[in-house]
Amino acid sequence: MLRFLTAGESHGKCLTAILEGLPSGIILSEEDIDRELQRRQQGYGRGGRMQIEKDCVEITSGLRHGRTIGSPLCLIIHNRDFENWKEIMSTRATDTTDAAAVSKPRPGHADLPGGIKYRHTDLRNILERASARETAMKVAVGAVAKKLLAGFDIQLNSYVAAIGDASMESHPDLTEAALNRIEASPVRCPDEAAEKRMMAVIDAAKAAGDSLGGIFRIIIRKVPVGIGTHVHWDRRLDANLSRALMGIQAIKGVEFGMGFHAARELGSRVHDEIFYRNGFYHGTNNAGGIEGGISNGEDIVISCAMKPIPTLYSPLRSVDLSTKAPYAAGIERSDICAVPAAAVVGEAMAAWETANALMEKFGGDNINETLCNYRHYLAYVQEV
Ligand SMILES: Cc1cc2nc3c(=O)[nH]c(=O)nc-3n(C[C@H](O)[C@H](O)[C@H](O)COP(=O)(O)O)c2cc1C
Helix, strand or coil: CCEEEEECCCCCCEEEEEEECCCECCECCHHHHHHHHHHHCCCCCCCCHHHHHCCCEEEEECEECCEECCCCEEEEEECCCHHHHCCCCCCCCCCCCCCCCCCCCCCCCCHHHHHHHHCCCCCHHHHHHHCHHHHHHHHHHHHHHHHHHHCCCCEEEEEEEEECCEECCCCCCCCHHHHHHHHHCCCCCCCHHHHHHHHHHHHHHHHCCCCCCEEEEEEEECCCCCCCCCCCHHHCHHHHHHHHHHCCCCEEEEEECCHHHHHHCCHHHHCCCEEECCCEEECCCCCCCEECCEECCCCEEEEEEECCCCCCCCCCEEECCCCCCEEECCCCCCCCCCHHHHHHHHHHHHHHHHHHHHHHHHCCCEHHHHHHHHHHHHHHHHHC
């Protein structure tokens, strides 16, 4: 079983992650991870922090001479502007009044419930950790999972299907050209006309001091039939993918295939009929590649809904935690829309969960052992 934990505050010294359960022998470099970190930092509608971030990772254990060695992998991403936050984020006890203390909870954030729960009067103790800055480390962790998936020839991609009410009409084939277009698009959208509409709604929201959310889609191709299981709720592939994706800040819904729409349709229009020609296949893929918690050999198709960014340049009303006086929530800097970046984070989390499910099925302490088990299984599937 694969596990990871992250630590770190938004303006703290660094983000850290420890990844456990990776087989030895996976080829990995800091550059592999940095490439993914750069992808998260793109996107039309991002705020000021992207200019100072330019994230890069340091691997401090679990890797030797370019290959994992089976011990825990430790990743560190240093915060470039920590110098400016050294005093505010100091780990030492201080008796001076903190000028950066926050007593005003922002609507849509963890500030108020977190402050009450942890008995903090300074809400910075909540917002620093609740911040989506942590998604940088999620992307780094996902980059490692992608290196594991590469051995299985599994392809994992994402694109933005909607920002606010600007959406794509149809879903594209992920050809090489479409994938290149997605990577080059400021909103990670394969459709040029939809891209223009998305950028226009972001411009309009910005001008109005407002923010936007949207929908991104993740497609995982070449996952063999039989990953995940129906036997327990916490080993279902769809359940685990959902949990990983819902664990991303601001993600409020996850759908597989036809998703919520299936609830309004007749069964005859929903369920994918089964055919056989040199192997089993389905006539459609409304299930999104998973039946009974098990991959069925079709593409795994997941849509994720992201709520609008909660920090608005046109402030929302709130109440001061200590004085109980009403106020309008002011901001330092914030994204207007971060759906393209969230799609990259979604890819990372989906990669991690897919890798976890593969390791559960194929096991192995060295990647060659894992891949050997995998090839035997593929040979069996071909004969069914
Ligand atoms: C990639 C990414 C970037 C984000 N950037 C911001 C931001 O700049 N400002 C903000 O208020 N919220 C931002 N968020 C969303 C908040 O972190 C999130 O809404 C908040 O922590 C409350 O958590 P919840 O929405 O999961 O309930 C971002 C989320 C993601 C995934």
